[in-house]
Amino acid sequence: MRLENKIGLVTAAGSGMGRAGAIRFAAEGAAVGVVDLDAKAVEEVIAQITQAGGRAIPLVGDLTQRGFSRDIVAETVAAFGGLDFAWLHAGHPGPFRVEDMDEDVFELALDLNLRTIAHTTAAALPEMRKRAGGSLVYTASTAGLAGSPRSPAYSMMKFGVVGWTRSLAKRVAGEGIRANVICPGGVDTPMLREFIARFDTPQANQDKEEMVAQRATQTPLGRNARPEEIANAALFLVSDEASFVSGAALPVDGGMTA
Numbered sequence: 728m729r730l731e732n733k734i735g736l737v738t739a740a741g742s743g744m745g746r747a748g749a750i751r752f753a754a755e756g757a758a759v760g761v762v763d764l765d766a767k768a769v770e771e772v773i774a775q776i777t778q779a780g781g782r783a784i785p786l787v788g789d790l791t792q793r794g795f796s797r798d799i800v801a802e803t804v805a806a807f808g809g810l811d812f813a814w815l816h817a818g819h820p821g822p823f824r825v826e827d828m829d830e831d832v833f834e835l836a837l838d839l840n841l842r843t844i845a846h847t848t849a850a851a852l853p854e855m856r857k858r859a860g861g862s863l864v865y866t867a868s869t870a871g872l873a874g875s876p877r878s879p880a881y882s883m884m885k886f887g888v889v890g891w892t893r894s895l896a897k898r899v900a901g902e903g904i905r906a907n908v909i910c911p912g913g914v915d916t917p918m919l920r921e922f923i924a925r926f927d928t929p930q931a932n933q934d935k936e937e938m939v940a941q942r943a944t945q946t947p948l949g950r951n952a953r954p955e956e957i958a959n960a961a962l963f964l965v966s967d968e969a970s971f972v973s974g975a976a977l978p979v980d981g982g983m984t985a
């Protein structure tokens with residue numbers, strides 16, 4: 728098993744890529760803190776992991792609360808005895824508009840794309856130092872690598888996640904701690920629909936599923952990703968197989984940014 732004796736946590740683990748990651752990490756031997764706002768979804772993930780013989784604890788709460796962003800580390804450590812990795816995956820599409828921006832949505836997106844990862848990282852670093860190393864994995868987007876005219880606020884924040892990762896990787900490298908960021912293209916999850924549907928562009932009247940399918944055809948590999956395909960990249964990055972990989976912004980986008 729690729730994560731034997733490792734302890735980690737995953738945020739936004741109730742759905743999509745985070746869910747796929749939590750289940751996969753546990754199947755590879757890790758003990759996992761499963762973090763999400765949605766208690767029922769967390770319960771389902773825990774059930775799936777434990778029924779397969781894995782170890783996981785539920786961490787239900789709102790990551791926009793600074794205390795909770797930090798507490799998830801303390802609770803994982805209390806349950807399993809340390810922390811080796813964290814996939815800080817939660818995020819938000821943010822407001823579409825630039826003029827007449829919805830400030831509440833902007834704040835929510837700032838909380839979920841940026842603030843929460845800073846607070847959880849701050850809590851995780853001392854725990855990783857105690858174990859003489861660790862792996863931090865973040866989730867940006869292809870919009871964190873190239874401009875996205877349909878979502879400038881989201882793109883600004885995801886560029887921020889990439890900048891955070893690269894800076895942190897250099898800062899903590901001497902302590903054996905690695906930091907990397909995954910940049911997914913379109914992934915078939917509820918968030919992709921949320922993202923596509925909010926565009927108040929001429930396309931906004933189009934059927935949501937039709938738009939998801941259209942997005943797929945714009946990708947060189949001709950489809951959107953399955954959540955498990957992003958979880959596979961996260962598995963590599965949290966594992967010792969990525970022992971010389973740090974500061975990387977890894978596109979997992981079917982060739983979109985090539």
Ligand SMILES: NC(=O)c1ccc[n+]([C@@H]2O[C@H](COP(=O)([O-])OP(=O)(O)OC[C@H]3O[C@@H](n4cnc5c(N)ncnc54)[C@H](O)[C@@H]3O)[C@@H](O)[C@H]2O)c1
Pocket residue numbers: 739740741742743744745762763764765768788789790791816817818819820839866867868869910911912913914915916917918919954
């Ligand atoms: N889906 C895509 O096409 C795509 C592409 C690029 C990047 N991303 C990024 O991936 C991440 C989202 O992943 P997904 O598509 O797997 O999402 P998803 O829609 O499948 O799941 C999001 C999860 O986050 C949880 N959540 C929402 N608000 C929360 C809060 N305040 N506190 C705790 N949990 C909360 C939800 O309950 C849900 O379970 C984001 O960082 C997003 O920017 C997504």
